[in-house]
Amino acid sequence: MRTIEEINKKILNGEAVVLTAEEVVRLAKEEGVKEVARKVDVVTTATFAPMCSSGAFVNFGHTRPPMRMEKIEIEGVEVYGGLAAVDGYIGATQESKQDKSFGGAHIIELLIRGQNLKLKAEGKGTDCYPRKQFEGYVNKDMINDFFMFNPRNAYQNYAAATNSSDRTIYTYMGKLLANFGNVTYSTSGELSPLLKDPKLLTIGLGTKIFLCGTEGYVVWPGTQFRNNVHTNEHGIPISAARTLAVIGDAKRMNPRYLRAAYFKNYGVTMFIGIGVPIPVLNEEIAYYVSRSNEEITTELRDYGKSGRPVLRLVNYAELRSGWIEIEGKKVKTAPISSLAMAREIAEVLKRWIHEGQFTLTNPVKLFDEPRSMKGLEEVKEAERFRMEEPTCVNCGMCVGVCPFDALKLVDDVLKFERDLCTNCGLCSDVCPVGVKLPPL
Helix, strand or coil: CCCHHHHHHHHHCCCCCEEEHHHHHHHHHHHCHHHHHHHCCEEEEEEEEECCCCEEEEECCCCCCCECCCEEEECCEEEECCCCCCEEEEECCCEECCCCCCEHHHHHHHHHCCCCEEEEEECCCCCCCCECEEEEEECCCCCCEEEEEEEEECCCCCCEEECCCCCCEEECCEEECCCCCCEEECCCHHHCHHHHCCCCCCCEECCEEEECCEEEEEEEECCCCCCCCCECCCCCECCCCCCEEEEEEHHHCCHHHEEEEEECCCEEEEEEEEEEEEECCCHHHHHHHCCCHHHCEEEEEECCCCCCCEEEEEEHHHHHCCEEEECCEEEEEEECCCHHHHHHHHHHHHHHHHCCCCCCCCCCEECCCCCCCCCCCCCCCCCCCCCCCCCCCCCCCCHHHCCCCCEEEECCEEEECHHHCCCCCCCCCCCCCCCCCCCC
């Protein structure tokens, strides 16, 4: 019916018809799906919810003299340093050693806000990286690179939570009162990106998105992505299913669209603002973007019991009403995500497109391969790993130290001339993959 290229041409000419997902639901109720398909070019979707699987890579820049940072902390929060010399990864849920309510999410937010933060780093010291310690303040303008990379965001439908046990429990779904005292849920419902494109017909590798106030990109299926789930009569998954891995330049992000958070007795997390434009390419996509909260269902799970059994299915219109019924009891419901912020993001993205600032991308690859999710079995006995005898990768490091040219690269492949080798031993400790040298 229309292509992304045609839509982009209309965007640049100021002619594209762009509606938020909530607006398109109302249009569909008034005029039907065919009219949505005929009239609408792009639907903006959004979510602003706690997304624990988030973080950011940082390159701090080289110290003088240089050092290889192996143990890194910012304001008492550990930064993963198992990378190159001055690279680190700040995990959003990493907690401070001094304050469990402060963690990596706060570090990321404070850096984005331009704050000065105390960096401490240690290394063992090497000939090329002799420095062993560093301590000083950094901010986002001082560091080289600072980009958010979130392995799992924008979960497609998440179960609502309640608690049948006789004690209050604290979870990533918030505080769950005893004896079905409340219900929590985490979604923007009919505004949520992966609920409006439930088969990911338009979202894939390279899709440009709104990420925390700037442009971001979908870079892979998120962790725990699965598409072998049951769907309701409207074709929408009824349980946790697809996810997205996303990336974006944290230096350009707007702190309004992310927020560090702490869930009591659970830990640190981060609210992430994501907006995804969905091009209305055909009637099938028009159908899905038109589904309303009444037509989107999820599982209600009992977090008070082992295995979190499903109590019933519930739709988002019920959840948003403020009350649902569980075993004859009227139970209060409340979201843990912000619909107000999601609406704002959908409107901002709509404006960007209207103003020609934001065009759409064709995914390089769709995420349509069958995927399921495995649990981790506790295997106590197994055949231990064994290291295979290393083989040459033809890197050439040994060539440079051989004084007699017994080792040389011929057409980029290592050759050994035994007759020239004096077994001097200079090559014996340079092979990075562990090949025994000289190869006598």
